[in-house]
Amino acid sequence: MTAAPRRRRHDPLPARGGGRVEPPGPSTIDLHTHSTRSDGIVPPAVLVGHAFDAGVRLMALTDHDTLAGYRDVRAADAVPGGMTLIPGIEINAIVTRDLGLWEGELHILGFGMDPEDAAFEAELAAQRGRRRERFETTVALLRELGLSIDVQVERLSGTDDDALGRPTVARALIEAGHATSVEDAFARLLAWGKPAYVPRTGLGPVGAIEAIRTAGGLPVLAHFSEAPARVEVVRELVEAGLGGLEVYYRSFDSATVAAVGEVAASLGIVATGGSDYHGDTNTYAEAHEGLWVPPEVATGLAAAGVMAPGVVGSPAQP
Numbered sequence: 001m002t003a004a005p006r007r008r009r010h011d012p013l014p015a016r017g018g019g020r021v022e023p024p025g026p027s028t029i030d031l032h033t034h035s036t037r038s039d040g041i042v043p044p045a046v047l048v049g050h051a052f053d054a055g056v057r058l059m060a061l062t063d064h065d066t067l068a069g070y071r072d073v074r075a076a077d078a079v080p081g082g083m084t085l086i087p088g089i090e091i092n093a094i095v096t097r098d099l100g101l102w103e104g105e106l107h108i109l110g111f112g113m114d115p116e117d118a119a120f121e122a123e124l125a126a127q128r129g130r131r132r133e134r135f136e137t138t139v140a141l142l143r144e145l146g147l148s149i150d151v152q153v154e155r156l157s158g159t160d161d162d163a164l165g166r167p168t169v170a171r172a173l174i175e176a177g178h179a180t181s182v183e184d185a186f187a188r189l190l191a192w193g194k195p196a197y198v199p200r201t202g203l204g205p206v207g208a209i210e211a212i213r214t215a216g217g218l219p220v221l222a223h224f225s226e227a228p229a230r231v232e233v234v235r236e237l238v239e240a241g242l243g244g245l246e247v248y249y250r251s252f253d254s255a256t257v258a259a260v261g262e263v264a265a266s267l268g269i270v271a272t273g274g275s276d277y278h279g280d281t282n283t284y285a286e287a288h289e290g291l292w293v294p295p296e297v298a299t300g301l302a303a304a305g306v307m308a309p310g311v312v313g314s315p316a317q318p
Contacts (some may be wrong), residue, residue: 004049004056007177007282008089009129010198019253019254019255020091020254020290021248021252021253021254021257021290021292022222022292023231023289023290023292026054026055026254026288027055027056027280027288027291027292027293028055028056028057028058028293028295029056029058029059029060029273029274029294029295029298030051030056030059030060030218030273030277030288030291031058031059031060031062031086031109031111031246031272031273031274031293031294031297032060032062032090032109032129032222032246032249032272032274032275032276033047033051033060033061033062033090033272033275033276033277033279034060034061034062034064034090034276034277034278034279035047035061035062035063035069035244036069036088036162036230037072037162037163037296038063038064038065038162038163038165038278039057039060039063039064039068039163039165039166039167039168039278040277040278041171041278041279041280042065042279043072044061044068044069044070044072044073044078044227045072045073045078046178047061047277047279047284048061048073048078048079048080048083048085049078049080050283050284050285050288051083051200051284051288052080052082052083052145053285054254054284054288055288056083056288057072057082057083057084057122057300058083058084058086058110058298058307059083059084059085059086059210060085060086060088060109060112060238060274061085061088061138062088062089062090062109062274063088063090063126063163064089064090064091064131064163065090065091065124065128065131065163065226066075066087066089066124066162067087067089067099067124069079070085070087070088070115071115073085074115075194076199082125083231084237084302084307084308085115086109086111086306086307087112087113087115087217088109088111088114088190089108089109089110089113089124089217090107090108090110090210090222090283091107091108091109091127091202091203091208091211091212092105092107092200093105093107093202093203093205093208094109094200094202094203095202095204095205096204099230101226101240102196103128103191103192103200104192105200105223106205106221106233107222107301108205108209108212108219108222108244109217109219109220109243109244109272110134110212110217110220110305111210111213111217111218111220111244111272111301111306112216112217112218112301112304112305113216113217115214117214117215117216118162119153119214119215120212120214120215120273123211125202126202127163127202127203128162128163128164128195130200130201130202131163131164131202132203133163133201133314134166134198135165135168135169136198136212137198138166138169138196138198139153139169141195141196141198142169142173142178142189143195145189145195145196145298147173147178147189148194149169149172149173149175149176149178151176152172152175152176152318154296156168156172160225161208163212165188165282166186167182167278168172169190169196170183170185170186170255171180171280172189173185173189175310181280182248182280191225197276201209202206202226204297205237205240206237206240206241208240209237209240209288210240210241213241216303218243218244218270218301218304218305218306219241219242219243219244219246219247220242220244220246221234221237221242222246222249222276223246223251223276224245224246224260225249225256225260227245227251227260227263228259228260228262228263228301231266231267232262234263234267235267235309238267238269242269243269243270243304244264244269244270244271244272244300244304245260245264245267245269245270245271245272246260246262246271246272246273246274247260247261247271247273248271248272248273248274248292248294249273249274249289250274250276250287250290250291250292252273253312259295270300270301270304271295271297271300272293272297272300272301273291273293273294273297274291274293275287275288275291281307290295
């Protein structure tokens with residue numbers, strides 16, 4: 001079985017009747033979400049509340065290069081009763097070999113890391129520093145192109161714990177009248193090969209996997225619809241410590257879910273899934289309507305030591 005041709009990661013759902021996954025009920029699991037601590041637009045505690053209201057009982061905030069959102073929610077005691085919130089991360093890893101990948105990157109999710117691991121936090125801080133440098137270079141390049149967003153950037157609030165990304169630039173371009181949507185900003189200006197594209201620097205896939213493993217987490221390859229055609233890439237990462245594959249990704253059609261799931265099963269790694277919610281085009285409730293992550297995914301996470309077996313309300317203790 002082969003997967004469908006690659007779609008953009010944040011595409012809307014396939015049309016009904018066009019291979020779209022039809023959830024048999026509200027998904028109780030979402031292991032891929034983004035808050036204002038990286039490139040989402042909903043604050044962490046608010047996002048967790050929205051997910052709970054939609055029926056989610058096992059959740060991960062997977063902000064890019066930061067665990068600050070997870071810490072915010074824990075510090076505010078904002079995890080609803082009956083929900084498990086596990087520490088999560090997403091690292092955009094740079095692939096130096098020419099493998100024909102999307103912007104030369106593989107995205108590595110991590111689940112269950114020790115949020116107090118100093119070495120891991122230092123690695124993430126370095127990643128965020130590189131993100132900030134890329135952000136500032138992009139802003140300067142846009143200024144040279146006559147598309148200044150200086151006023152909008154000055155109004156941004158944030159700390160060194162926040163992971164700045166291109167969606168933040170895109171929203172500033174919209175506010176400045178230089179773009180009509182995040183998608184428009186990427187298509188004309190910010191994507192690879194476009195006038196304001198700035199290459200990313202930072203960890204490679206193996207480095208990201210090792211950092212997550214060393215901090216006690218489970219590394220998972222995110223939204224890799226090419227997995228059925230690139231099994232050798234996934235296998236190489238498994239040999240380096242990869243422990244899972246994101247199978248139940250919200251914008252995958254049913255054929256892609258089945259094909260990617262076969263790869264995970266054949267390699268003996270954990271299947272995960274999530275909405276990859278950012279908030280630019282819909283509410284969490286609207287995004288959740290198209291999400292289906294089967295309950296057995298929790299069993300796989302428990303077997304991998306990410307959470308306690310059979311217990312949804314509390315993660316495993318380190």
